[in-house]
Amino acid sequence: MNKSLFGALLASSMVMTAAQAADYSIDTHGAHASIQFKVSHLGYSFVVGRFNSFSGDFSYDASAPQASKVAVKIDTNSLDSNHAERDKHLRSSDFLNTGKFPEASFVSTGVESQADGTLAITGQFTLNGVTKPLVIAANVVGEGQDPWGGYRAGFVGHTEFALKDYGISYDLGPASSKVQLELVVEGVRKQ
Numbered sequence: 001m002n003k004s005l006f007g008a009l010l011a012s013s014m015v016m017t018a019a020q021a022a023d024y025s026i027d028t029h030g031a032h033a034s035i036q037f038k039v040s041h042l043g044y045s046f047v048v049g050r051f052n053s054f055s056g057d058f059s060y061d062a063s064a065p066q067a068s069k070v071a072v073k074i075d076t077n078s079l080d081s082n083h084a085e086r087d088k089h090l091r092s093s094d095f096l097n098t099g100k101f102p103e104a105s106f107v108s109t110g111v112e113s114q115a116d117g118t119l120a121i122t123g124q125f126t127l128n129g130v131t132k133p134l135v136i137a138a139n140v141v142g143e144g145q146d147p148w149g150g151y152r153a154g155f156v157g158h159t160e161f162a163l164k165d166y167g168i169s170y171d172l173g174p175a176s177s178k179v180q181l182e183l184v185v186e187g188v189r190k191q
Contacts, residue, residue, distance in 0.1 A: 024187025043175030049081030
């Protein structure tokens with residue numbers, strides 16, 4: 001093999017290696033991640049809550065964010081709005097139908113850097129047995145070494161969706177037709 005061809009192949013492999021995203025596990029064990037929801041209550045106030053149990057992984061490289069990926073699974077039975085009777089109703093067939101669909105999920109299909117520095121994470125969101133495209137607007141919080149010898153990366157994301165898009169038709173009025181989700185994700189790089 002001639003030297004210039006070998007050099008070109010070596011340079012090409014170095015660029016591909018540099019653009020490889022690192023793999024992370026979302027740190028739910030240390031409670032450094034959360035999925036919170038917010039829904040207007042009749043237009044007068046808000047019901048806020050969270051999912052206490054979820055897991056996931058992501059890949060990220062700051063120099064090539066388009067190579068990033070994320071996959072999250074949510075235990076819908078872990079819904080917690082700090083009100084036991086309301087939580088029971090939200091888990092019922094009127095809303096999340098957790099007896100039939102105990103898991104929600106998000107799997108990314110693409111990541112794009114936006115002009116304002118945010119990331120648009122496009123993916124398939126499954127809730128109540130329905131899968132539809134969803135876009136999460138995400139901000140990089142930071143990344144670096146932790147005090148325990150690991151490496152971490154963190155993000156905050158926001159999205160909104162209509163309940164009816166996921167087969168939830170319980171009518172609380174037009175002000176309560178959409179759910180806002182906030183995701184705080186801190187991942188520990190896999191070895």
